[in-house]
Amino acid sequence: MDFKADHFSLFEMNRVFRLDLTDLDSRYRDIQAQVHPDRFVNTGEAERRLSMQWATHANEAYQTLKKPLARATYMLHLAGHDIQAESNTAMPTDFLIEQMEWREAVMEARQGRDHHELEHLHNRLRADINSRYEELGELLDGSGDFTAATDRVRRLLFLEKLLHEIDDALASLEE
Numbered sequence: 001m002d003f004k005a006d007h008f009s010l011f012e013m014n015r016v017f018r019l020d021l022t023d024l025d026s027r028y029r030d031i032q033a034q035v036h037p038d039r040f041v042n043t044g045e046a047e048r049r050l051s052m053q054w055a056t057h058a059n060e061a062y063q064t065l066k067k068p069l070a071r072a073t074y075m076l077h078l079a080g081h082d083i084q085a086e087s088n089t090a091m092p093t094d095f096l097i098e099q100m101e102w103r104e105a106v107m108e109a110r111q112g113r114d115h116h117e118l119e120h121l122h123n124r125l126r127a128d129i130n131s132r133y134e135e136l137g138e139l140l141d142g143s144g145d146f147t148a149a150t151d152r153v154r155r156l157l158f159l160e161k162l163l164h165e166i167d168d169a170l171a172s173l174e175e
Helices: 021-035 045-066 068-078 093-111 115-143 146-174
Strands: none
Touching: 021 045, 045 068, 068 115, 068 146, 093 115, 093 146, 115 146
16 A cells, blocks of 8 residues: 555545546445554554554545545545635625525524524535535536636535534434
């Protein structure tokens, strides 16, 4: 195994957004079975340290590839496209207005302790996010339009954050 290999190469998978997650899980378990520190308890310090490094590297790679937003960001990084999440917050006006409307609806449902409405918002947003991931998959795997994919990833960062806010609001109502 090569520490310099990208995450896809580590798992011997094609560099695609639309990964077979069951296959990824299986390959991850295979690698962990080979490098897990428990297998090296009776070896020298250097071998134990190396196994820990490999186990950590495999875990980080797996965590990146199993999550679609992290996987897309990583693919863009490999292609030389920085999403500039921290430095570029400019978004089209229609997207920003849509975000404000979503946030208002979440705030109203949260303040009104309307569990049903929060679940409805969650389901609508999840469906929207899923369709955007489908579009992102086509941009990354199909057309190779990394510039448009970068824009979609930046938008998905906003939407995923909003989904977490809805989930937090639902959890607070259940307490």
